[in-house]
Structure formats: C-alpha cells, structure tokens
Amino acid sequence: MKAAYIEKFGGPEVLTYGDLPDPVAGPGQVVVDTVAASINGADPKVALGEYKQTKFPLILGRDFSGKVSAVGDGVSDLKVGDDVFGVLETGRDGTYCEKIAVGANVVGKKPAALSHVDAAAMALTGLTAICAIENSLQLKPGETILIQGGAGGVAAFAIQLAKHIGARVISTCSTGNVDYVRSLGADQVIDYSTTDFTKVAKDCDAVFETVGGDVATRSFAVLKPGGRATFIASGPTAPKPDRGDVTALRPAVPRERRYMERIAELYGKGAVRPQHVTLFELAKARDALGVSAARHFKGKLVLKVR
Secondary structure, three states, X not given: OEEEEEOOOOOHHHOEEEEOOOOOOOOOEEEEEEEEEEEOOHHHHHHHOOOOOOOOOEEOOOEEEEEEEEEOOOOOOOOOOOEEEEEOOOOOOOOOEOEEEEEHHHEEEOOOOOOHHHHHHHHHHHHHHHHHHHHHOOOOOOOEEXXXXXXXXXXXXXXXXXXXHOOEEEEEEOHHHHHHHHHOOOOEEEEOOOOOHHHHOOOEEEEEEOOOOHHHHHHXXXXXXXXXXXXXXXXXXXXXXXXXXXXXXOOOOOOOHXXXXXXXXXXXXXXXXXXXXXXXXXXXXXXXXXXXXHOOOOEEEEEEOO
C-alpha cells in the first residue's frame, strides 16, 4: 500500500511517500480502505519525536474515513463494504496510508450524507470537542463560554456544539477568520491581533482553551468565581490557576465508538456542519504537514487517499 511515513525524527522534510506492507485484520479488528485521513496538531509533534515513539517506519495520522475491506475474528457488528470513520486507539498513529487495521470497537458507521473527507475532518476534532464541552466542562444552557482559537478544527466543532447546547459563545481568532468564526455561530468574536481578550470577555462560566502558551494562563482572568476551564494545548495536565476560586481541567479523550455515534447524531440533527477543509493528495502529505506545523490556518487539513 502507499503510505506517508517517517524513518527518523524531524520536521516535515523527513516525511516519506512510498510503499509499505498491507495490514491484516487481527481478532476484533477490521481493515479499512482509507478514503481520507485528517491532519492534526499532534502530527508535527509526533514527527519531531515529542511523543517518544521508537518503532520505524512510523506512519503518521490518527483519524480517518473509508470502507471496511476485511473483518477479523470476533467482529459481528461491521461487515465488508460498510462506510466507517473513526480515530485510532490511544497511543497509536498510522492513518496516512491506503489501508488501516483498527479495533472495530472504536470506529462508527459514517452517515451516508457525510462525505469521507468531511467525516475524516470531524472524527478527532469532534471527539475532542465533545469530551471537552459535554464531559469535562459539562456546559449548560444559558452559560457563557469563551472558546479560544475559534478557527481551528476542534474549536470550530466546539462552537457549534456549545450553541446547540444553548450557551452564549465568545471566541477568539485572527483578523482574517472573524467572518468564518462568526458563521459557525459565535455570538461574539474577538480579533486577538487587535484586542486583548481579557479586556472584553468577562464573567464567563467556562473556557475551552485550544491555543496554549500564555493564552492558556491568561484565560483564567475571564472566569467568574466558581468558573471552570479545560485545556487541550498545555500538555498532559492543565495549567495551575493563579486564583483559588476557579477550576482547571484536562479532558480525557477516550477512543470509543459511542463518540463517533454522537458525532453522527449531531450531524444528523444539523447541530454541526462540516467545516472548512483544505485538501491535499496523500503524495503531498509533506506539504500538508508543513502547513500544520506553521499553525495559523482555517478549519482542517485533510489528505485525499483514494
């Protein structure tokens, strides 16, 4: 099969496009013929060695959409020909390729009306946003939430989910993405290049922080007493607040089929819609990884595999 992989750690330039052996479905697994694979912020970090993988060649990528082409022993709820999407098991990478062997219990059936490209773009972003907004923050109708970095993939899904719940949503982004973030449903959009968000966002019940750095630590300032913030860009633990009347959280993001089913449910209700996608051929995965590493882009980067 064709794949984009690394044989040593480094920047996007170490990514190789070539042939690797086809996977085989083990017990409890299916093989998925990949149609599209998403690129996520973790991928450049994996390439750099920050996740300390040691086995090469290492195929990058964590989420995908495609068609089941083989079923392993013990799998009865999926069959050859099913259109599915999902996220690889925790600690695994390997979706920048034409075929993926993955546990059947972590993939969900793709809605027929959702394209493979859009399903791949929604898989990990939707999973992360649901775990942050519904599980970690337990956002409630009528609450006010600040979602940092609204043009990014996870934040864009989170804005739509928060509005579906019935919250008032404030979000931050660069000048060029203000209209896009507003189109996602944000009630107030702050251009971080011209405005200090801590000066205009006040008395928030919750913060979902997706940017990292000093944006994370400064986010505590917008919370009302008793408020809570959850963080996905500050490492494995949440930053410590500089005040004692707020709560800092780090969402768990387990790989389970029920989250793919929740994404499908939200899409079916019209609560979330596919976001802006920039598409690359699998052979151009190195270029896509470079765009991801530079960050400042809108929506999602997706590889068209077949």
